[in-house]
Amino acid sequence: MAPSPATTSPASAEFWRDPALPYAESRRACHSRACYKAHSHPSFSVGAVDQGSSRFTSAGTGPSVIQPGTVVWVPAAHVHACNPLPNTAWSYQMLHLEASWLQALWQESSVPPLQTVQLTQDAGIYARFCQLNAVLFSDASTPEKEIALIAFLGDCASQGQPALSPSLAPDSRHKLQPLLAHLQHEADALISLTELAKMANMSRYQLIRAFRQATGLTPHAYQLNQRINQARHHLRAGEPLADIAYRLGFADQGHFQRVFKAHVGVTPGRYRA
Secondary structure (H helix, E strand, O other): OOOOOOOOOOOEEEEEOOOOOOOEEEEEEEEEOOOOOOEOOOEEEEEEEEEOOEEEEEOOEEEEEEOOOOEEEEOOOOOEEEEEOOOOOEEEEEEEEEHHHHHHHHHHHOOOOOOOOEEEOOHHHHHHHHHHHHHHOOOOOHHHHHHHHHHHHHHHOOOOEEOOOOOOOHHHHHHHHHHHHHHHHOOOOOOOHHHHHHHHOOOHHHHHHHHHHHHOOOHHHHHHHHHHHHHHHHHHOOOOHHHHHHHOOOOOHHHHHHHHHHHHOOOHHHHHO
8 A cells, every 4th residue: 555654634434345256345444533433344354554653442351452454353343443542643453254254164164264353563464454555445346456455365274373252151152142133234224222132031131231241332322333334335336424324213314424423434435435
């Protein structure tokens, strides 16, 4: 990406998508000061810091300050956040991969799937990630981009330092699994805490505690994150902002835009463009 070292340069963000490779999306952001709430993606994510320092947090781990050249691997549905240090800007790259596609790729390649967050400062892996994004954002053919993507994942995905996963009592995990499956299936709906607790056969306090331990989010924040992930899909399909806001239960279009930017770092209009 080779961002300019000048801190006065304007912030910018660009996205790569290819209809022929619908399971992948990449972003390159330069001189960004945008901050993100703790969130998760239904996709597997690979990120890299190009310039500046940022504070990375994830479910089950404390905050870590990561430097340029660090590559972070985040499994699907794992809550995390990565933000620039106070009063600074940073540049980064982020690749999102559809979890089912990646799972099939790893099974085909006999590569064990990553279950926890991993961070690496291996210069070779960082260089390979930069090269991959250079190909994705170029005018290379679709087969060339697919080859570059698969080669990178096969060569580099087993690298890094595993982070700790949050522990959860087997009984609580057993109760939460069907509830999480229901929430993923009914992502457009916003279910009250009382109703969720009844569905899980827990008290409201037990649910909040177990839910946060399992996902890193409260039940409400988890549902909000699900709605933003749905909004990404509707935006890519070209649906009007007002229709998306209404469909996903936001108070109005302004509320939708504020929540979306807090999770994604750009407005819905900028994301779609």
